Amino acid sequence: MKAAFIRDYGGRDALEIGDYSDPIPEAGDVLVEIHAASINPIDWKMREGYLRSVFDFPLPHVLGRDLSGTVKAVGAEVTEFAPGDLVWGMGNPFRDGSHAEMIAIEAKLVAPKPDALSHVEAASLGVSGMTVIAALDRAAPVGSGDRILIHAGAGGVGSLAIGLAKKRGAHVITTASAANAEKLLELGADEVIDYRNTDFSTVVGELDIVFDTVGGQAHQKSKGVLKPGGKLAFVNTGPLPDGPDRDDIEVIDVRVPGGRANFDRMADLVAEGAITPWVETEMSLDRAREAYDLSQSGHARGKIVLTIR
Ligand SMILES: NC(=O)c1ccc[n+]([C@@H]2O[C@H](COP(=O)([O-])OP(=O)(O)OC[C@H]3O[C@@H](n4cnc5c(N)ncnc54)[C@H](OP(=O)(O)O)[C@@H]3O)[C@@H](O)[C@H]2O)c1
Numbered sequence: 001m002k003a004a005f006i007r008d009y010g011g012r013d014a015l016e017i018g019d020y021s022d023p024i025p026e027a028g029d030v031l032v033e034i035h036a037a038s039i040n041p042i043d044w045k046m047r048e049g050y051l052r053s054v055f056d057f058p059l060p061h062v063l064g065r066d067l068s069g070t071v072k073a074v075g076a077e078v079t080e081f082a083p084g085d086l087v088w089g090m091g092n093p094f095r096d097g098s099h100a101e102m103i104a105i106e107a108k109l110v111a112p113k114p115d116a117l118s119h120v121e122a123a124s125l126g127v128s129g130m131t132v133i134a135a136l137d138r139a140a141p142v143g144s145g146d147r148i149l150i151h152a153g154a155g156g157v158g159s160l161a162i163g164l165a166k167k168r169g170a171h172v173i174t175t176a177s178a179a180n181a182e183k184l185l186e187l188g189a190d191e192v193i194d195y196r197n198t199d200f201s202t203v204v205g206e207l208d209i210v211f212d213t214v215g216g217q218a219h220q221k222s223k224g225v226l227k228p229g230g231k232l233a234f235v236n237t238g239p240l241p242d243g244p245d246r247d248d249i250e251v252i253d254v255r256v257p258g259g260r261a262n263f264d265r266m267a268d269l270v271a272e273g274a275i276t277p278w279v280e281t282e283m284s285l286d287r288a289r290e291a292y293d294l295s296q297s298g299h300a301r302g303k304i305v306l307t308i309r
Contacts, residue, residue, distance in 0.1 A: 003100030004288035004306075005062045009049030015289050020062060023096060023104035027075040030107045032087060034069040036123035037098040039304040040156065044296045046093070055093045064099030064306075065090050066126025067110075068119040078107045088113040090126040090258040098123075099288055101309055111263035114270055121277040124303035127256060128156040129266050129275055131235055135211055135254045136164050137269070140231035144169030146208040149200065149225060153189060154180035156303045157213045157235070159278050162187045167274040173207075175200055175214075180301060187278070201225055209233065215240060223249060278302035 003020035025031040043063045045051050071085040081087065089110030091097050096104075113122045136142045142165045150165065152158040153174030165172045166188030173191040174184055181192040193200045201221040208230050210222040215237030222232050228248040235254050245251075269275040280302035283291045287306075294300050 001101040002285060003062045004285060005060050006047055007060045012289050012293060015047055015292060017286055017288050020100060023102050025073060025075045025104040027077040028106055029075045029104045030071045030078060030081050030110060031073040032067065032069040032103050032105060033072050034067050034098055034101060034103055034308045035119035036068050036308060037064050037306045038066040038124045038126060039291050039295045040065060040127045041295055044292045057094050062096035062100045064097035066123050067098035067103060068113055068122035081107055086113040087111060088122040089263060090130060099306060108260055109258055111260040114267045117270065120279055120282060120305045120307060124277045124279045124305050125266060128160055130256045130258060130262055131157050131254060132160045132164055133262060133266060134257055135233040136161055139252045139254055140209045140233040142168045142170050142209055146170040148172055148209040149204055149207050150174045150211045151214040151218055153184045154301050155213060159187055159302055160275055161211050162189050163276045164274045173204055217241060279305050282307050
């Protein structure tokens with residue numbers, strides 16, 4: 001099969017696009033023909049080897065987590081799927097991933113794809129959607145009347161978070177460059193702060209929730225804009241600076257869940273209109289290096305999806 005894979009860690013050239021051995025499903029697996037797979041920052045971070053202490057997979061290794069496709073075969077222990085079923089899901093990072101024509105994936109990690117989503121849309125939601133569910137549906141549940149600041153609203157995670165928070169009735173403030181403001185107002189933001197020209201910590205305060213997908217100084221300053229009892233939900237973006245802590249706020253390190261029940265929950269949120277895919281860029285698998293470059297630039301809009309078969 002064709003795949004985007006690494007033989008060793010490294011920069012752009014470490015990603016090879018070419019022939020790779022066909023996956024062989026184990027007893028609890030489904031073999032999925034992949035129609036679309038999205039790009040997440042974790043993919044180029046893994047390529048670079050930044051996460052090797054956490055995800056110690058054997059090389060060579062196919063990158064990619066999110067997928068949408070058709071079941072081609074099922075392992076001996078799998079009863080809930082049959083060839084021809086359309087599924088979406090998020091793969092196990094220790095095994096070969098989804099930037100490929102086929103994947104052998106644990107059946108418990110995929111779910112029936114919602115009919116309302118195309119394969120491209122479904123593939124776009126995996127890691128980003130799961131992160132938003134973990135943060136704003138669970139760890140820091142956003143509700144009516146909450147004032148929330150969502151960092152990096154133009155990103156894969158931030159853009160979905162805006163939609164969910166708006167649907168829940170919150171007042172949504174987000175940071176983005178000016179060029180993205182109009183789109184984010186369309187997605188449901190009430191206020192967009194141009195982070196290149198305005199320090200958000202000087203213009204907002206007394207917030208209920210901050211969702212931080214930027215890290216660094218933005219993380220530290222976010223603590224200062226919460227009201228007592230407020231919540232700072234953040235995802236891993238790299239090392240965080242030391243700084244004064246507050247004991248009257250909750251700081252929550254959001255971990256991304258996966259698995260069928262969570263994808264079923266996401267399907268409900270999609271049906272409710274609380275999670276709406278925003279795919280800005282589609283590229284063929286042959287252009288995976290370009291797609292990784294765009295993600296690594298730190299300035300992709302919405303999601304980048306590889307169209308595969
Ligand atoms: N649990 C986890 O560990 C977990 C889960 C998911 C994501 N993450 C991490 O979270 C980060 C974001 O993920 P993502 O998928 O949303 O990334 P992404 O789609 O690549 O985000 C790109 C967006 O970030 C915006 N941006 C960059 N710097 C900014 C700043 N200082 N302030 C405001 N916006 C800024 C850019 O907007 P402009 O072009 O307008 O600058 C761009 O639209 C990544 O580091 C990712 O690895 C971690």
